[in-house]
Amino acid sequence: MKKFILFVFLLPLLFSCEQEKPQPPNIVFIMSDDHAFQAVSAYGHNLNKTPNIDRIAKEGALFNKGFVTNSICAPSRAVMLTGKHSFVNGKVDNIQDFDWDQPNFAKNLQAAGYQTAMVGKIHLRGLPQGFDYSAVLPGQGHYYNPDFIINGVKERIQGYVTSITTRLSLDWLKDKRDKTKPFLLLYHQKAPHRNWQSEEKYLSLFDDKTFDFPNNFFDNYEGRPAAAAQEMLIAATEEQIAAAHGNGGHGRWGHDFKFIVDPYGRETRFNKELKRFTPEQREAWLKAYTPKNDALKAAKLEGKELALWKFNRYLKDYLRTIQSVDDGVGEVLDYLEQNGLTENTIVVYTSDQGFYLGEHGWFDKRFMYEESLRTPLLIKYPKEIKPGTKIDQMIQNLDFAPTFLDYAGVDIPDEIQGESFRKIVSQETSEWRDAIYYTYYEYPSVHMVKRHNGVRTDRYKLMHFYYDIDVWELYDLKKDPAEMNNIYNDPAYAEIKQMMHKRYEEMRKKYGDSDELDKQFIDSYVNR
């Protein structure tokens, strides 16, 4: 009896000890493909409404300076997984193989007892390592009726890729994981990647709107020869389209603007793309696009008017695909809420790089200029992050791996080059790096963006374009946020130039980059 009384007496103590043991947080890491920060309404650009993505910032934090280290898809994902720069993890461009055998943070979390899943676009060939469950798109994947490789087995799934990615993620959360363990879910959408095919229900969204050009749409690229040499114009002339390398290049009537027969009577390859659709999907598409395309043909627009039309077709299609992404984010946040998981789950929303929405006349990314260097970055974790927090420190995708390991209470391997931003976002400290380093390699290739690297501080950016060119660019981001004025040779900036060169050398040394490595990556690319 005495023993029993003692037991009853000690019972609450036992429970309180149990409760005090911190439970590692769950992590839902949402990444979209090519989602520009300009197209997340929380950033205030007024193009579209993303109420569900915005919920993350409202309940947590919004980063104004989230950057990548290499603005292209597969390399960005390799950096995210490994916490190491491209020239260290080896995946410098979309073409080379990624070595899945190297360490990644999902492997670390898995070893620490996490349930791990990767769903959607990863763009790294081979079976993803570090995941108990994977359902990934082969390569770029398709918008309609996509193939998925589910735990190594290919399967075609009928429907729209964004909704399927959400459904597979929710299925895993609901009944494919061990619910006694913490989880890591990489929920990675293909949208809004080119060629911006929207879900049937959003095909007419924004029809009643006309978007204005960004101020620098008709950029003349003066003082910026690499910018002049790109092939990623929204509104290229027929001559420019014809002269582009390969068939990726500038915006095209079929692939990009969705004409089966272009305004000059030429059949495009778009009809071929529609072959993947079911008859119902095809009908919905033709019903939406045919009258709009016929109207453009009848209007016989030219010059600036035609450019405005192309810009609007591009931007509307792009924004339409984001609507489905936002819907999916809402479904996942609702699931967490309805299952009591909100408090102990970290939710991150970001993109593999930024994107041009007409700035400099462009779509695509790759350049170190702001719109593609910068991504949307939003995070919530009610236990540590105050609602409505705004962060101005310069974060890079290099920092995801160490940050997640830090939250999970797992040791951060020394070889990781990024830093945990946990204390930055909880505002426990404000001490942080004051410069970031950038590299880009994929040239010559689609869009013809030349090899370059550079350093960005809070106010200045120094870039070096090399290989078949040797050009330096310097920008004062405070005076020239649109990066129209290369001040590299401006005597008024001589001291700044010197200081930035010093920072550039320091960064290359710090991360282990060098002229030898640049040369090695040229050789392996040219001789591949």
Ligand code: SGN
């Ligand atoms: C495809 C696109 C390009 C895009 C690359 C890389 N062309 O090649 O416009 O730059 O992917 O994108 S498309 O004709 O296939 O649409 S990335 O995000 O995967 O790096």
Ligand code: CA
């Ligand atoms: Ca991408």
